[in-house]
Amino acid sequence: MTIPVMAKARIGHFAEAQILQSLGVDYVDESEVLTPADEAHHIDKWAFTVPFVCGATNLGEALRRISEGACMIRSKGEAGTGNIVEAVRHLRSIIGDIRKVTQADEAELFDWAKRLQSPLPLVQEVAETGELPVPMFCAGGIATPADASLVMQLGAQAVFVGSGIFKSDDPAPRARAIVEATTNFADPAMLAKVSRGLGDAMPGLELGSLETRLADRGW
Structure with a gap:
């Protein structure tokens, strides 16, 4: 059995x-969880052979990262909090704007590209397909199968x-339960079954108490 290794690099x-690429990692996460190294530029991911995942809080951010070469996008959420509200906010923002773009005519797509500060061909592709051109993950605050x-x-x-598993009472069963929940997300009976006996989840943090909002890093 092999386990894929994803390693974090600072923004820029x-x-x-x-x-990290020379070490042979499977993926690089250009992550806002680490202090950014460059306040103006993200990494040119086209210069690498290793695939990158990047965070986004909205559709414009997602498309800019894709234009730089990101192979996967994750809605940022607020990492390490056990509080899912920001993850839901960012996911709804991205998906909501995708729906709006699909309803735009050709002239309106030019305006969308300017508003999103994103390349027009990517905006046109989203309008045609109704989804991002790369897989979209959700992260930040996920702590339970629900x-x-x-x-x-x-x-x-x-x-x-991440921390939603390892800061819980019993990480191994919770990890298995979240995998099952992700696979069977539309089956409430299965979700109830895998949620039994997991112990306490990671305690959720109130976002207003945070000194630094990690999701605000990046542009």
Whole structure:
């Protein structure tokens, strides 16, 4: 059995990404969880062979990261909080704007491209397909099987879970339960079954108490 390795690099820190690629990691996450290295530029991901995942809070951010070469997009949420509200806000924002773009005519797509600060061909592709041109994950605050079901039903294609598992009472059963919930997200009976006996979830943090909002990093 092999386990894919995803390693974080700071926003804009292409040298860090080069090192990670040389080490043979499977994916690089250009992550807002780490302090950004560059306040004006993200990494040029086209210069790498390793696939990148990047966070986004809205459709414009998602398309800008894709134009830089990101192979996967995750709605940012607020990492390490156990509070899913920001993940839901960002996911709904991205999907809501995708719906609006699909209803726009050709002239309106030019305006959308300017508003989103994104390349017109990418905006046109979203209008034609009704989805991002790369897989969209949801992350940040997912702590229970029900959380995974919620974001999958809202339109995410998969989930990222970190501290939501490892800061819970019993990480291994919770990890298995969240995998089951992601696979069977539309089956309430299955969700109830896998949620039994998991112990306490990671305690959720009130976002107003945070000194730094990680999701605000990036542009």
